[in-house]
Amino acid sequence: MNSYRQVESTLKEILEVIKPLQEDWVTRFKIIDELREIVQSIESLRGATVEPFGSFVSNLFTRWGDLDISVELSYGSCISSAGKKHKQTILNELLKALRKKGGWLSIQFIPSARVPILKSISKWQNISCDISIDNLQGQIKSKFLFWLCEIDGRFRDMILLVKEWAKANGINNPKSGTFNSYSLSLLVIFHFQTCVPPILPPLKDIYPTNVVDDLTGTKDDAERRIAQICSSNIVKFRSCRTINRSSLSELFISFIAKFSDINLRASELGICPFTGQWEYIENNMRWLPRTYAIFVEDPFEQPENSARAVSQRQLIKIAEVFQMTRHMLISANLTRSTLLPILVGPQISRFFVNHSASYSSSNGSHYLNPYPHPHPHRSVQSPLQMQQQHRQPLYEKSRPSTSQMQHQAPKVVSPASNMQSQFWKNKGVEWTGAEPSISKKDPFGLTSSIASATSISEVKD
Template sequence: MGAYRALDFVINDILTAVKPQQQDWVIRFHIIDELRKVIESVESLRGATVEPFGSFVSNLFTRQGDLDISVQLPNGSYISAAGKKRKQALLGDLLIALREKGVWRRLQFIAHARVPILKIESKDTSISCDISIDNLHGYIKSKFLFWISEIDGRFRDMVLLVKEWAKCHDINNPKTGSFNSFALSLLVIFHFQTCAPAILPPLRDIYPHSAIDDLQGVRADAERQIAETCAANIARFKSSISRPNRSSLSELFVSFFAKFSGLNLKAPELGICPYTGQWEEIRNNMRWMPQTYALFIEDPFEQPENTARAVSSRQLKRISEAFEVTHHWLTSYSHNQTTILAALVRPHEVQFLTQTPVRNGSYKGGRLGLMPWNQRALKSPSQMQHQHQRTRNNHQGPAQSFAHSSAVTKPHHQPSNDSIPQTSTQQHHPSKPQQMWRPRSS
């Protein structure tokens, strides 16, 4: 584990930079309240409630992460979903009201998407919001990710690291043919399922069929049945662990990139199936045939939907190269903390990390002891890929480069309330299941 010690410090500081603090939660609650006031003023949305979902509910959002909002239409206690045309009309009404309010900018109505969405941004906070109608499916999937994150605290940290890395390499945008954040979370789940020993079980062991199919009838009853089933199965899995995986977060991070390097070569024949926890042959899976996607990552909660359906063949090659070059950068003897940081986070995060002082004396000139921002010549991910193509055949040796970096003293981390609701961040001290936050009805 000593070989990954320096990477541990880099990762810890990245997490410090991207994990939400209490103020980030306050800001998002304020946005939710502001949206609720606007929706109450729209006649066609009378009686509707505002419910967040996505990374805010799963507790997997970063400080700059956007906010997913579902406007739930009144239908008594029963589950129902409006048709696409009605959703488009209602979002159109909401768009008019938001424009009149004057506190939102960059309003964009994506009416003909698979799920119609209204995208807005708060002028005060620059937080983006995606608003949809009756998106109970998104809400329940978010709760599943929250429950899974309570199995092992390393899962949340890995998702946050992978999201930031994907943004750094510009592969976290389905509009341009790359991953959405849900697919990235499923990749982390799959990695934790296929480690030795496994950290997470096949998701069929948590919920034995497609959860979306069970969202019928009385909503409270359906949600309670799903939650109780998951809680019982998660407790059973945790009690049955005889040989826990004790890999450090750094080791799991490096092996994540190793596992998905060459993804474009596997994708024509193999699909990623978190439901079974295995690579599955596409030709043997009748639910996936005919296979017309560049990459298949099955949605374990809504089978056989493909969460990577937006990934294009061209972008898949770029994605595979990003995995490969990052793995090379993390395991090469020739790279230091400066170049590693540039391969993992976006420039503005690099600036924060290198300019924010820490109390530990082993760090000099910044959080990571790096050169000042204006003195460094950091390479972009694309430049790294070009350099990697030229040099990868010349680099041999074990994946232990961080063992040769200069020794640093581990900083003393103080407890902080960086997440609300509180979730487990220690492998051996999981928190008790907590009630998920639900907005008040109005």
């Protein structure tokens, strides 16, 4: 087996392990519903809603991924947002309510953050939750990322793999001066824009202006307008693009190679997914005066730097991790056992021992492809289509639950369909158990399928 084949099979096996199961969806619905009950019990939050965003909404979360939740205050139909001090007050009230309710662990209030946040760990599978107030911008960014997943299914796979690799190598922690998950996602977007032929267009070709600046007026109207522009431009891009047929391993290896000298480039160049290009910092008036170790511009909230937490010292470490990984990936004697430690963390590596044993045949060989993988160019499914429903029985029997991975007693989980149906019904989306359809109440819905015959551009006022 040559290097690319070994990397390809290992990457796909990692995806088998880290992609969510039905119980992982159910758990997050339970957390959302529980938090909704707590919010409704607080007098000052009457009329507020609880909205998930982040990787759960964009369908870019792993089985043990965090859950981002926004408590949306009631302002009628118009877009508005509480001031920072008011958000701090509300989160402090919510903190007291969580403690009174019980079952929420390690509650931490971070009032001084750019976006005040309440961090806690739910009793359900120990899922870490970040709770903020009026985070409409976060919700919209999440929806954009989901739409990008629909352009090409390899985008989702790459982000899951890159985030897992970054965590394993200690460069996915903004508290320690490295990348946050959002900036890593933007690096993948940029890679897909700059490979040949490009898989994704410059994001200005999907939405030509700054998204957050257009969140004005009535919320439904603003969301409908943004959705229709994006849908039309995505359809246009898909109709005239040249298909990139690179394998997942080729894309992953070229991603690592592209950013191996990131510390050297960062002194002069910024990464701009909006234009899909490296840009000279000294020529970009939006970025000056430059005070960051590296600039990865947020394409939806320009000119914010999504990598502002990265320190100069840690940028050197980041480059070293890229270089070490590149050297390993192109080495001649690659094996699965040498790849896993650099691609996943110790918790996942230990699980792979059991995972591989489940596929061992009588002659000691491993069955690494328990079900056919989707075509790399086809559109991803809705976030609400459970990943395991197309798997073969052999894989289902051998794959332990998330709770087992966390060394907890297995739980009996009821089917998620009713919870999904109610969740999306509240958002104006009709859920039938397969591919949800979009009602006119939610033309900006998460479940749009741009690649299918029914796209959000078809929704009429």
